[in-house]
Amino acid sequence: xxxxxxxxxxxxxxxxxxxxxxxxxxxxxxxxxxxxxxxxxxxxxxxxxxxxxxxxxxxxxxxxxxxxxxxxxxxxxxxxxxxxxxxxxxxxxxxxxxxxxxxxxxxxxxxxxxxxxxxxxxxxxxxxxxxxxxxxxxxxxxxxxxxxxxxxxxxxxxxxxxxxxxxxxxxxxxxxxxxxxxxxxxxxxxxxxxxxxxxxxxxxxxxxxxxxxxxxxxxxxxxxxxxxxxxxxxxxxxxxxxxxxxxxxxxxxxxxxxxxxxxxxxxxxxxxxxxxxxxxxxxxxxxxxxx
Numbered sequence: 678x679x680x681x682x683x684x685x686x687x688x689x690x691x692x693x694x695x696x697x698x699x700x701x702x703x704x705x706x707x708x709x710x711x712x713x714x715x716x717x718x719x720x721x722x723x724x725x726x727x728x729x730x731x732x733x734x735x736x737x738x739x740x741x742x743x744x745x746x747x748x749x750x751x752x753x754x755x756x757x758x759x760x761x762x763x764x765x766x767x768x769x770x771x772x773x774x775x776x777x778x779x780x781x782x783x784x785x786x787x788x789x790x791x792x793x794x795x796x797x798x799x800x801x802x803x804x805x806x807x808x809x810x811x812x813x814x815x816x817x818x819x820x821x822x823x824x825x826x827x828x829x830x831x832x833x834x835x836x837x838x839x840x841x842x843x844x845x846x847x848x849x850x851x852x853x854x855x856x857x858x859x860x861x862x863x864x865x866x867x868x869x870x871x872x873x874x875x876x877x878x879x880x881x882x883x884x885x886x887x888x889x890x891x892x893x894x895x896x897x898x899x900x901x902x903x904x905x906x907x908x909x910x911x912x913x914x915x916x917x918x919x920x921x922x923x924x925x926x927x928x929x930x931x932x933x934x935x936x937x938x939x940x941x942x943x944x945x946x947x948x949x950x951x952x953x954x955x956x957x958x959x960x961x962x963x964x965x966x967x968x
Contacts, residue, residue: 684719690740691951693722694733694755695748702968703746706944709964710956718743718952727754734758737777743951744776752815759784768822768852771815774947785950788816789823791943792882792913798942799932801880801909807831808880809871811897813845813862816913817884821849825858832858833874835865836885868900875903881926883912888920896921906930913939937965 693703699722707720725733730751735758737745747755752771756762759775763785766772772784796803808829810817813836821832836845846862853860863870875881881904887897898904910926915936923933945956 683717685717687717689718690742691718691720692733692737692742692745693720693748694725694730694745694751695722696724696726696750698722698724698748701748702940702965703944705964705968706941706956706961707948709961710948713957713960714952714954716952716954725751727751730754731758734775734782737775737782738780742777744774744782744947746947747773747775749815756784758782765789765819765822765826768826768855769815769819770848771819773819773943774950776950785947786819786822787943787946787950788819788939789821789826790946791939791941792820792911793823793827794942794945795934795938796880796909796911798938799909799911799934801932803880804828805830806879807833807877808882809833809835809874809878810882810884811835811865811887812884813841813849814884817882818848818852820882820884820913821860822852822856825852825856825860829858831877832860833878834860834862835871835874836862838864838866865897872900872903875908878908880909880911883910883914883920883922886914888912888922889914889916893917894921896925898922898925901925901928904929904931909933912936915940941965 701722704720711718760781761783766784766786769786774785774787776783813834849860849862883897887895904926906929909932911934912920912923913936914920926933948956
């Protein structure tokens with residue numbers, strides 16, 4: 678197993694660009710993986726202000742880095758500085774992973790891949806099925822786009838009618854047009870429509886901030902009777918590990934999981950893009966659970 682003393686002049690760099698960046702668990706995941714697989718690379722997190730993003734992206738080429746992870750507030754703003762986008766990144770309009778292919782920077786979005794792998798781990802096959810999504814922001818869009826690419830038949834999306842609502846509607850319509858998936862946006866305030874659409878669904882996903890601090894004592898589902906045993910529930914939040922929504926679903930004996938699995942599998946997809954090797958999932962999962 679590689680040690681930090683093995684870093685040499687040939688060691689390749691992978692970066693995490695975000696603001697803030699110091700909270701990230703990604704350095705633990707990737708550096709452990711490099712070490713276990715004896716890959717001569719190191720992963721470091723950098724706080725990058727928006728006004729410095731262009732120069733930092735260019736440094737991926739200049740320093741011959743393997744690539745980078747991109748997080749808020751840069752997921753959309755980095756796109757003009759890239760040479761190409763994957764299908765998922767193009768559909769979502771956001772990038773979380775950059776791969777340096779001989780000086781060409783390719784933007785990917787592995788959030789959706791991480792989500793879909795998490796759903797498989799729950800024992801669900803969403804092919805030709807119907808799901809309901811709470812939230813329509815960046816993370817939700819990535820999950821929706823990959824689900825549509827992977828063969829989900831219908832996705833009912835619920836979001837509060839904020840000033841962003843028309844933009845969400847336009848974005849989801851574009852994804853629907855480029856895939857074979859039926860995607861509709863509904864106001865979360867309409868509980869009757871929510872009840873009807875949940876009755877059609879095999880999976881409920883929370884991609885909103887409800888359940889996370891300071892709303893950690895709240896659930897996006899106000900009426901727990903809308904949940905049932907055969908409606909699996911996935912909450913993209915992983916702090917806290919068990920949200921009120923997941924507690925509600927467990928009381929109905931439904932299958933549940935939290936966003937820690939998505940963090941793991943989106944990282945694993947990025948790792949494979951950079952290195953061509955599969956991340957050692959078991960070992961990485963253990964450090965995430967204890968972080």
